[in-house]
Amino acid sequence: xxxxxxxxxxxxxxxxxxxxxxxxxxxxxxxxxxxxxxxxxxxxxxxxxxxxxxxxxxxxxxxxxxxxxxxxxxxxxxxxxxxxxxxxxxxxxxxxxxxxxxxxxxxxxxxxxxxxxxxxxxxxxxxxxxxxxxxxxxxxxxxxxxxxxxxxxxxxxxxxxxxxxxxxxxxxxxxxxxxxxxxxxxxxxxxxxxxxxxxxxxxxxxxxxxxxxxxxxxxxxxxxxxxxxxxxxxxxxxxxxxxxxxxxxxxxxxxxxxxxxxxxxxxxxxxxxxxxxxxxxxxxxxxxxxxxxxxxxxxxxxxxxxxxxxxxxxxxxxxxxxxxxxxxxxxxxxxxxxxxxxxxxxxxxxxxxxxxxxxxxxxxxxxxxxxxxxxxxxxxxxxxxxxxx
Amino acid sequence: xxxxxxxxxxxxxxxxxxxxxxxxxxxxxxxxxxxxxxxxxxxxxxxxxxxxxxxxxxxxxxxxxxxxxxxxxxxxxxxxxxxxxxxxxxxxxxxxxxxxxxxxxxxxxxxxxxxxxxxxxxxxxxxxxxxxx
Ligand SMILES: [Zn+2]
Numbered sequence: 001x002x003x004x005x006x007x008x009x010x011x012x013x014x015x016x017x018x019x020x021x022x023x024x025x026x027x028x029x030x031x032x033x034x035x036x037x038x039x040x041x042x043x044x045x046x047x048x049x050x051x052x053x054x055x056x057x058x059x060x061x062x063x064x065x066x067x068x069x070x071x072x073x074x075x076x077x078x079x080x081x082x083x084x085x086x087x088x089x090x091x092x093x094x095x096x097x098x099x100x101x102x103x104x105x106x107x108x109x110x111x112x113x114x115x116x117x118x119x120x121x122x123x124x125x126x127x128x129x130x131x132x133x134x135x136x137x138x139x140x141x142x143x144x145x146x147x148x149x150x151x152x153x154x155x156x157x158x159x160x161x162x163x164x165x166x167x168x169x170x171x172x173x174x175x176x177x178x179x180x181x182x183x184x185x186x187x188x189x190x191x192x193x194x195x196x197x198x199x200x201x202x203x204x205x206x207x208x209x210x211x212x213x214x215x216x217x218x219x220x221x222x223x224x225x226x227x228x229x230x231x232x233x234x235x236x237x238x239x240x241x242x243x244x245x246x247x248x249x250x251x252x253x254x255x256x257x258x259x260x261x262x263x264x265x266x267x268x269x270x271x272x273x274x275x276x277x278x279x280x281x282x283x284x285x286x287x288x289x290x291x292x293x294x295x296x297x298x299x300x301x302x303x304x305x306x307x308x309x310x311x312x313x314x315x316x317x318x319x320x321x322x323x324x325x326x327x328x329x330x331x332x333x334x335x336x337x338x339x340x341x342x343x344x345x346x347x348x349x350x351x352x353x354x355x356x357x358x359x360x361x362x363x364x365x366x367x368x369x370x371x372x373x374x375x376x377x378x379x380x381x382x383x384x385x386x387x388x389x
Numbered sequence: 390x391x392x393x394x395x396x397x398x399x400x401x402x403x404x405x406x407x408x409x410x411x412x413x414x415x416x417x418x419x420x421x422x423x424x425x426x427x428x429x430x431x432x433x434x435x436x437x438x439x440x441x442x443x444x445x446x447x448x449x450x451x452x453x454x455x456x457x458x459x460x461x462x463x464x465x466x467x468x469x470x471x472x473x474x475x476x477x478x479x480x481x482x483x484x485x486x487x488x489x490x491x492x493x494x495x496x497x498x499x500x501x502x503x504x505x506x507x508x509x510x511x512x513x514x515x516x517x518x519x520x521x522x
Contacts, residue, residue: 122453123455137464147445250466256445
């Protein structure tokens with residue numbers, strides 16, 4: 001296997017893009033990443049996306065986007081794994097370059113959600129769950145996570161306030177990210193007063209509906225194109241790439257409060273990278289809901305079971321803390337354009353590792369982890385990257 | 390609406406028909422042919438009692454398409470007496486009365502309808518247990 005590096009990154013701001021369509025958003029991110037990498041024509045394009053068929057009636061995004069960004073003729077396909085689609089596409093790109101099938105690959109994650117009415121989006125997101133035995137009962141994706149949060153609060157005797165640190169941290173960090181959807185901090189008071197979506201998940205426990213696209217360019221670390229990108233702005237080596245799955249339905253889990261696929265994919269990644277959780281300098285985790293952040297921190301080995309909320313209360317997850325999370329705002333405040341999220345996370349890890357994170361720079365960031373979750377813990381994709389300096 | 394798809398799961402929706410694994414003896418709901426615990430084939434049909442306890446619950450204020458008129462409604466994870474867990478709506482109970490550990494039983498109710506032209510879909514919901522047994 002060849003060692004692979006991310007040699008270029010690009011992203012659109014996350015938000016409500018009334019004036020831009022899905023293909024335009026993808027175009028902007030791909031063009032920016034190719035320019036950053038100093039690449040004109042990659043060998044292949046992989047697209048991470050979850051909802052284009054359901055929300056815009058458009059599938060076949062591989063060819064569509066390849067053509068629209070001026071790459072007519074190249075290999076291009078869409079990859080889907082619910083909210084984990086972005087990282088799933090990244091992994092395909094990684095495998096193609098590592099395996100020697102391609103020398104330069106661009107991966108884009110894109111999602112256009114805000115054109116649709118909210119009940120249509122709610123139904124579409126529920127496709128990440130078991131259609132016959134979860135969504136068919138009228139349960140939303142938010143409510144599935146609310147079931148986990150309620151049980152967690154019950155089993156470990158945790159009050160709702162204990163989760164506030166995740167929203168406060170994410171919003172504080174988003175204020176320093178020009179591409180984030182919510183560039184304003186929130187207070188504990190605001191957290192307490194936020195309206196309920198699916199009890200006990202409130203608006204401030206939940207990531208927003210939004211649009212966005214992010215892209216990266218991959219190449220072998222020892223290639224000439226990577227060497228040049230390294231001199232210009234630095235690159236990040238991919239030192240682990242691991243995927244694990246669990247049952248799609250929460251009711252089929254052995255223990256709903258332990259995200260087994262998070263543990264499996266994290267520990268596989270630690271082994272590949274030859275690191276421990278304590279070696280990770282920042283963790284872009286999947287904070288679609290504050291309960292997901294807590295369960296991820298526990299299953300990935302950063303906190304003991306039932307103790308995940310303590311990390312947020314003790315300041316350990318802030319930029320200066322022991323394990324900074326959501327350093328550019330996370331899903332909560334940068335925004336969660338579902339199929340694009342996994343690529344935003346990797347772009348942000350690369351920003352940190354190459355010293356391009358601006359006011360949110362984690363000092364001496366050498367190793368970063370990005371973890372993208374599809375469904376309520378059913379597909380978990382973990383990547384660990386290291387600064388190549 | 391996908392009539393064939395709904396028809397295929399009618400025995401689960403109306404009577405909670407599951408399966409027992411011949412190898413490890415665990416009860417499976419919904420039926421899935423291959424036991425997830427021991428990966429052996431599981432094909433012995435068993436109708437579940439419909440009795441269980443609330444494992445967790447949530448009251449929803451935003452509904453998916455087709456369920457908007459019922460908002461707010463309460464959904465739950467129910468731990469069934471035979472072992473498996475099921476996701477379902479609660480009925481005949483006010484949201485503020487629901488508790489983790491509350492004994493519940495299955496009833497058949499309307500899940501949704503598809504407007505004037507469409508079919509009406511029935512299935513299981515759970516209510517606080519009225520008869521001891
Ligand atoms: Zn078995």
